[in-house]
Amino acid sequence: DTGVSQDPRHKITKRGQNVTFRCDPISEHNRLYWYRQTLGQGPEFLTYFQNEAQLEKSRLLSDRFSAERPKGSFSTLEIQRTEQGDSAMYLCASSLGSQGVFLAFFGQGTRLTVV
């Protein structure tokens, strides 16, 4: 399978715990995006990377959230001290491009439930 891969698919955690999600993009794609989606809403932008550089981070993103893409390939999204409001689907996408976005492909998402 050469698509975008996310792991785990589902995560249940207790409030206050830290969680980390992983995204493996399509291999030749240099851009990687993280989005969050809650029920009945469209995906909300969190952050994106071009290669290993984090180029933009949403103003809505709490400092409990951090993302890395250390070698410009896979990326991790960590949420510290989780809250019930963090429960959502976390989507990763990748694309090829240096200016703007072209043909972003999404993974299946990681569904986080904070209890």
Add this chain to the structure above:
Amino acid sequence: GEDVEQSLFLSVREGDSSVINCTYTDSSSTYLYWYKQEPGAGLQLLTYIFSNMDMKQDQRLTVLLNKKDKHLSLRIADTQTGDSAIYFCAETQGGKLIFGQGTELSVKP
């Protein structure tokens, strides 16, 4: 910030055409996209249109773009029950995609 807007629901009968509308915000968007999401799944890229085009046809899908009004539409011909899903339009803003809330398409047999 400004929002990409879509109507929330559309119900059609199998075999009819469906038209899903979207109003976007960024006139400098290079590409505009339609994605499909089935329950519990990620987003599937359906089609896209370059901003200098008015129309793009791809099998049963037709995308119309009115740049003056910042209006994008997706027409699905001969709609099937398998087309039931949520459809999202997306615009490019800088280096990222901004999505609408999604239109839930229900296809009745």
